[in-house]
Every structure is written in C-alpha cells, then in structure tokens.
Amino acid sequence: MTRPLSSDNKDPSGSLETVVAAIAQVMGPGTPPHRVRPTDRLGADLAMSSLAVVRLAGILQKRLGRGPLPLHTLFVKPDGTVLHDIRVSDLAEFVSLHTGGTP
Numbered sequence: 001m002t003r004p005l006s007s008d009n010k011d012p013s014g015s016l017e018t019v020v021a022a023i024a025q026v027m028g029p030g031t032p033p034h035r036v037r038p039t040d041r042l043g044a045d046l047a048m049s050s051l052a053v054v055r056l057a058g059i060l061q062k063r064l065g066r067g068p069l070p071l072h073t074l075f076v077k078p079d080g081t082v083l084h085d086i087r088v089s090d091l092a093e094f095v096s097l098h099t100g101g102t103p
Contacts, residue, residue: 015096019088022059026052038089046088060095069098 016038023046024033031046042048048056057071074094075083 015099016089016092018063019060019092019095022056022063023048023088025059026056036088038087038092040088041085042088042091043085064095064099066099069095 020033020036023036023042024031026048027046036046040046042053042056053071057069061067061069071094074086074090077083
C-alpha cells in the first residue's frame with residue numbers, strides 16, 4: 001500500500017486532508033495540520049502510541065460517518081508479517097479505498 005496519492009501530490013478524494021485533520025486532533029493543539037506530512041510515519045515520526053492510533057480510528061470513523069474501518073488490515077501484510085508503523089499516505093489511501101474514493 002505504499003504509493004503516492006498522485007504525481008502532483010493532489011488528493012482528489014479528500015482522504016489525505018481528512019486523515020491529517022484527524023491526526024492533528026489526536027495530537028492536540030500543538031500540532032497544526034500543516035506540520036503533518038504524507039511521508040510521516042505514525043509512530044516513528046509523529047510519536048503516536050498504539051492508544052493514539054485507536055483514538056485516531058475512532059475519530060476517522062466519526063468524521064466519515066461510518067462504522068468500524070478494518071484498520072488492523074493495514075498493519076498485517078498478506079503473508080502475515082506484522083508492520084509496526086505506517087505512513088500518513090498509507091492511511092489516507094486506505095481510507096479512500098474503504099470509503100469509495102479514488103486514491
């Protein structure tokens with residue numbers, strides 16, 4: 001799931017903007033959305049704990065007006081290998097795919 005949203009960095013579905021706003025909300029007022037980049041990793045770069053990621057999932061579900069998103073699938077490769085971190089762009093692509101948008 002690691003590909004750019006587009007060659008010109010546009011986000012036609014609005015998923016990146018939604019994800020970045022939700023991340024900024026989880027991280028608090030000290031993190032304005034413009035400081036969160038698509039290439040940032042949730043854990044290593046943004047220092048989000050697993051609890052913060054769970055809170056992020058809840059905020060995304062609320063913002064998107066839908067039930068649970070299968071976020072656990074983002075952290076497990078098809079071969080069963082567990083990923084310990086994902087990029088903001090990976091999450092935006094996932095949201096786009098699971099909400100009918102186009103990555």
